[in-house]
Amino acid sequence: MALSARNRLTGTVTSVEKDDIMAEVVVELGGGQEITSTITRGSADRLDLREGDEVAAVIKASEVMIDSE
Template sequence: MKLSARNQLKGTVTSVETGPVSAKVKIDIGGGNVITSTVTSETVEELGLKAGDAVVAIIKASEVIIGK
């Protein structure tokens, strides 16, 4: 699959917390860094997401906010 998004981070799903509508998927991208993505519960089911799965976190944003 080709994507226009350039921010693609390979990682491993560490946990999936599914609710009635949405789910939180935690992805370990290495170096002690974890990304949490909120997706629909339907997406978790369709992709069959579970702990241990190799995935790619794809980030597409029009803005990046920096705080200090």
């Protein structure tokens, strides 16, 4: 990968929901965890995202918080 974003979590799309401008995508990661993403509807359409697709959730390290509770 040539993208600087440090985080790339692979998984399977389990849900894609769209309204006019935004889309919400849920990805099931290994180990029983899942991650939810909001992207533009334009991007969801361009990538033609559908349930069952193998994708990566990509996250810049500066966007990740730690909860030590």
